[in-house]
Amino acid sequence: MAKAVRKVGEKEVSIGGPVPQVKPGEKLVRRTASVCPVCYRLIPAIIVERDGKLYIRKVCPEHGETEELYRGAFLDMYNKFMKFYTTRSYLQNPIFDAGRPCPYNCGLCPLHMSHTGLLNIVVTNRCDLSCRYCFFYAERAGFVYEPTIDQIREMIRTAHKQGIRAKAIQLTGGEPTMRDDLVEIVRAVREENITHVQLNTHIIRLAYDYELTRKLREAGVNTVYMSFDGVTPNVNTKNHREVPYFFENARKAKMTSLVLVPTVIRGRNTDQLGAIIEFAARNMDVVRSVNFQPVSLVGQMKRHERERYRITIPEVIKLIEEQTNGQIPHDARYPVPAAAVISEFIAAFTGKPQPAFTSHPVCGAGTYVYVERKGDEIKYIPITAFVDVDGLLERMMKVAEDFKAGRISKSRFLMKGIYELEKFVDKRKQPKGIDIIKMLYKIIVRHDYSTLGEFHYRFLFLGMMHFQDPYNYDVDRVRRCVIHYGTPDGRVIPFCAFNVFPELYRDYIQKEFSIPLEEREKEHGKTEKYVRSQELIKKLESGEPYIKHYKPFRHLRKK
Numbered sequence: 001m002a003k004a005v006r007k008v009g010e011k012e013v014s015i016g017g018p019v020p021q022v023k024p025g026e027k028l029v030r031r032t033a034s035v036c037p038v039c040y041r042l043i044p045a046i047i048v049e050r051d052g053k054l055y056i057r058k059v060c061p062e063h064g065e066t067e068e069l070y071r072g073a074f075l076d077m078y079n080k081f082m083k084f085y086t087t088r089s090y091l092q093n094p095i096f097d098a099g100r101p102c103p104y105n106c107g108l109c110p111l112h113m114s115h116t117g118l119l120n121i122v123v124t125n126r127c128d129l130s131c132r133y134c135f136f137y138a139e140r141a142g143f144v145y146e147p148t149i150d151q152i153r154e155m156i157r158t159a160h161k162q163g164i165r166a167k168a169i170q171l172t173g174g175e176p177t178m179r180d181d182l183v184e185i186v187r188a189v190r191e192e193n194i195t196h197v198q199l200n201t202h203i204i205r206l207a208y209d210y211e212l213t214r215k216l217r218e219a220g221v222n223t224v225y226m227s228f229d230g231v232t233p234n235v236n237t238k239n240h241r242e243v244p245y246f247f248e249n250a251r252k253a254k255m256t257s258l259v260l261v262p263t264v265i266r267g268r269n270t271d272q273l274g275a276i277i278e279f280a281a282r283n284m285d286v287v288r289s290v291n292f293q294p295v296s297l298v299g300q301m302k303r304h305e306r307e308r309y310r311i312t313i314p315e316v317i318k319l320i321e322e323q324t325n326g327q328i329p330h331d332a333r334y335p336v337p338a339a340a341v342i343s344e345f346i347a348a349f350t351g352k353p354q355p356a357f358t359s360h361p362v363c364g365a366g367t368y369v370y371v372e373r374k375g376d377e378i379k380y381i382p383i384t385a386f387v388d389v390d391g392l393l394e395r396m397m398k399v400a401e402d403f404k405a406g407r408i409s410k411s412r413f414l415m416k417g418i419y420e421l422e423k424f425v426d427k428r429k430q431p432k433g434i435d436i437i438k439m440l441y442k443i444i445v446r447h448d449y450s451t452l453g454e455f456h457y458r459f460l461f462l463g464m465m466h467f468q469d470p471y472n473y474d475v476d477r478v479r480r481c482v483i484h485y486g487t488p489d490g491r492v493i494p495f496c497a498f499n500v501f502p503e504l505y506r507d508y509i510q511k512e513f514s515i516p517l518e519e520r521e522k523e524h525g526k527t528e529k530y531v532r533s534q535e536l537i538k539k540l541e542s543g544e545p546y547i548k549h550y551k552p553f554r555h556l557r558k559k
Contacts, residue, residue, distance in 0.1 A: 017043035036060035037470035092163030117482030155486030207242035274323025335361035
């Protein structure tokens with residue numbers, strides 16, 4: 001890799017460095033590129049296997065070697081996941097020209113390999129909390145960023161220029177409920193031909209404000225993507241006491257698609273992963289999913305500090321298997337791009353390109369679980385217990401390829417791809433009241449929002465997404481990213497570029513479209529931080545919703 005310097009934003013970034021060496025006792029898994037966590041120099045990197053784990057290593061000529069845990073368990077899972085890796089580009093219409101190497105040319109440029117699957121739009125960088133693991137908030141940035149509704153509309157239109165349109169938008173922050181015009185924003189987003197609006201929030205305001213919850217649902221919010229780090233107040237310091245009250249408001253407002261989002265930090269909440277799933281299972285009238293996010297380590301941290309908090313997706317999966325007594329085994333998981341197989345199959349069936357989540361296989365994992373309740377007892381039945389998922393995906397992939405290549409007719413395609421679905425389902429093990437063949441048939445034939453929703457209301461989805469940081473950064477991953485941010489300067493930027501390099505992307509762009517914090521505070525006053533008095537804590541914990549929701553977990557609080 002030739003040495004060079006490129007200007008990105010207001011920062012000069014060096015390009016090139018020595019190729020790391022494989023050490024005795026290690027096995028080379030693959031080569032990639034990464035960045036120096038100190039100066040952001042783009043440098044060669046290798047991923048090696050050692051003692052049953054994977055590590056990423058890179059060497060900066062100025063700041064030396066950095067080695068970081070890449071996958072902490074289940075190497076067989078890594079090999080299984082990488083079968084879904086593709087070198088094919090799904091980006092039809094790049095927005096930017098390629099002028100610098102990835103990840104320093106984001107916009108999207110022709111080097112990117114995936115179209116937008118979920119478009120994040122930051123509606124404010126203000127927040128009434130100050131969580132230590134948060135990517136950003138106004139007080140830290142020194143300015144207030146709040147795009148206008150017209151700017152938000154334009155971000156969506158820019159993203160739609162890619163060809164395959166993202167139909168899912170996440171409104172995020174900061175804390176979106178700090179915006180008094182949030183309901184109007186949701187309506188405007190819906191008017192831009194968006195079928196799924198997701199609100200990323202700590203839900204505290206919604207716990208106190210039923211009317212706002214109702215108005216947001218009526219305006220078009222489909223899903224609330226809510227922080228939920230554990231089932232006890234010492235672990236979930238963010239919103240533990242408010243969650244039950246929001247759940248009650250959500251039920252009344254018919255807001256029945258909630259996603260619990262635990263940020264997983266080793267030693268902080270890793271003993272409550274099973275309890276989080278149980279909490280979701282006991283509230284499946286409103287909860288659709290749990291999406292675990294292993295913490296991203298931002299800022300300068302020494303290696304021993306990183307080792308203290310770092311946890312990777314396979315380690316989270318292992319803990320869930322242990323904490324559910326083996327009911328949710330590690331081999332029930334599949335990588336995000338496994339869903340692209342179904343998208344490709346439907347595209348072949350309809351003759352129309354379909355949105356495909358073609359992220360890197362390492363980025364995320366998921367499975368569906370059927371929750372069986374008998375009184376107070378809960379049993380989990382993963383979809384792999386009665387569906388041969390491997391066989392089904394292999395069949396769909398082969399049939400779609402044969403049809404597109406002209407090797408089989410449309411009637412043969414229908415026979416092998418749809419009518420023979422039952423070959424992959426064990427009806428004897430299928431949960432009572434579930435007809436998975438009928439569900440799959442409807443998803444393939446109808447492939448619409450309501451059909452997929454019907455499936456999601458019968459199963460609990462357990463997902464994971466591990467966003468990168470400068471220590472474990474893998475350029476191959478960011479090139480395949482499907483979760484993007486829209487910005488007012490006409491760019492669409494992958495998540496792990498936008499947040500990992502704030503001086504180059506997030507803060508640099510937002511500052512241009514912001515007002516200084518002091519100026520805003522003079523006009524509107526300071527953002528009041530949410531503080532619970534002892535009186536408020538007592539009131540919340542003595543309320544019927546709190547007692548009802550947390551009764552099954554009282555033993556954990558005592559421990």
